[in-house]
Amino acid sequence: MSRAGEPPATAVRAVQAALVAAALVGWEVGARRGWLSAEFVSRPTAVGAVIWDWVRSGYLWPHLVATFEAAVVGLGLGLAGGAALGFLVMFVPAVGEVVEPAMSTLNAVPRIVFYPLLMLWLGLGMASKVGLVATIVAFLGYYTAVGAVREVDRLLLAQVRILGASPAAMLRHLYLPATLAWMITGLRTSVGLAFIGAILGEYMGSMRGIGNIIMGAQNLFQTPQVMAGLALTMVLAAAVDTLLARLETHWSAWRQVEQA
Amino acid sequence: MAGGSYPVAASRYRPAAKVLVLPVLLGAWEGAVRVGVLDPFYTSSPVPILATIVRWIATGYVLEHVLATLAVTLAGLAGGVVIGAVAGFALGFLRWLERVALPFLTAANAMPRIILYPLMVLWLGFGPLSRIVLVASLVVFPALLTTHSAIRQVDVEIVRNARVLGARRLGLIRHVYLPAVALWLFSTIRVTIGFALAGAIVGEYVGAVRGMGMVIAFAQSMFRAREVLAGTAVLLAVIWLIDLGLRAAEHAAARWRLSEVM
């Protein structure tokens, strides 16, 4: 639906490309000429050089692995733990009465508030980082499980009961797969949050990881390194997100008929 | 279509049970520490924590730091919302700007901006300004995109009608677009206040002189479990009160919202 006065697509692309190029060139030239303080903003080439150096020297990989490890382990624990609690709340009414309001209250709190507690209890290393990620993601897991159980197709429920399923069998054949399906749909969000959680954890503790690199550089006032670390993080986050988006479209294959 | 029925039998004990849960848990905690099941070095116990909180309130310690955190949060929130709204209006009315800038802005919104804090510190130091800017950066993009979306979604019929009634651009903005945007912005604030608080607190953990985040992080670095728990409890209470306030405001707003603008 084009309206009068809308610029053509190619012109728009050209302007966007030009802006990006101008920004990068302006940045580089400005820093070299002294119009911009190189101490504060560095130069694209300097940042690029840092990244290249990190990759070449192998400095980057252990830290990358540490961050990913924390994110993945925390993600798994958090989703599983949250979902387990969700099932408990939905199937044992007594537990639900107590836990649901508590979760609802805690949900309004940014999970980062719990991090010092986690550091107190789990130390400054990987454990507290994983704990933070798990805490962040657990709420997602919880609400996914609760939602999946609540929204389960009444028809499927009736059919499975007629077929003679015990409550355990219903969990295994009906509720668990339904929850997994919901979780996979929300995976992009959970993974993104897990990643951020790992990095924030690294900011505040003294442990390995990309966040650690950034923090260390900040303490030493090494602007190119700070920017390099941040740039890498953003690129990685975007890459993972794109990958998951692709997987999501493949995954939707068997989801179609449920709405029919 | 019949299905299973979820157990919804109303329990006589339900209201009583809910109220009792917290005292029972606290009692169990205290008991566990006394008996030796829990190590007070790591968990402290309710009574000393409460004592600490009372002392903090009495000396004004809590007030000073809670206000510091809230000030940073609100300043950043206000700044971000205002800038975002103004930019959103610009985007809503200037088609060419919208076409060029929107992809960048959407991408920026998708970035986890909270991790930019070390860069803020590099540029603005450890004072409140770096945290305010961080919070603003968290809020500005959602505010911008929401405003832009609200403007684009205003029913063309309403605009046409207003024009017929004699409204020019400024009148349109005042009577049609601003109310539409205000509605959306309010719900955006409810959503983003969580991020805003998180931004302020993260900043305080990493390096600050004032703020509840600093209080808690400092206590943690000194392994003082009692103060970590006391500080966390205070922070939780403050956040809870803010949430209650927002909900009340939302109820009030819903009541005098007579008709859907869009």
Add this chain to the structure above:
Amino acid sequence: MSTSIAPVESRAAVRPPAVQAVGLAKWFDGAEGTVAAIENLTFTVHPGEFLCLVGPSGCGKSTLLNIIAGLLPASGGQLQIYGESGGRVRPDCIGYVFQRDALLPWKTALQNVMLPLLLRGVPMAQSRAEALNWVQKVGLAGFEHHYPSQLSGGMRKRISLAMTMVYRPSIILMDEPFAALDVQTRHLMENELLALWAEAGSTILFVTHDLEEAVALADRIIVLTAAPARIRADYQVPLDRPRDVAEIRTSGAFVDIYRRIWRDLREEVAASRGRR
């Protein structure tokens, strides 16, 4: 009004009836007060019988099936399944084919058909073999590993049938199972159903609002009144078997029976429309 046939009565003397309802009633508490869906329903279903329940839309047919299945408790009256009351779902007795297919979307066709067997503790290998057998019986060999979303409506219906019949329930409830299919697929499914039923010998309670379908399939037709449902009439359908659903519609006997029953049904349909 039923014209009983002697063989049916002597069968009843040997075994308890499959379903015996006496004064069955069901009411719901709704926004506008209590609404009766079923009122004072008394009837008997004999083992091996193919019984169709017809009535105007919304008259409570589905509710009746759900009560028999044990998914809903009756509000009043008595219900006995093979001589036992209790109102709980008896997994071995009852199968249910719903109007919308209730296949688990995350399982393949084969896995869906295997499910009732696995739930009964049948070992994996045997379940698989049995299920495969039934998938072939309903004509879907080669589609075992397809997910429901990859199958057409008719195919999903056939898998639903297989899933229900694989554990050989004595009573099969069917709630307008073919309503959503196009006419040709429907005829196909109806013939297949008759063939499977002839082999299995189960009792079938088939709900439909399509009188033609009912006369083509059934041994016996009960006409229900508009809501709240009561029994208006109970007809035997003494047409020969095996029947071809498409062919039989043109036979004189079919048309006679159809006319007779339609007079009753028509009034109920008008009555239910008048009430809305």
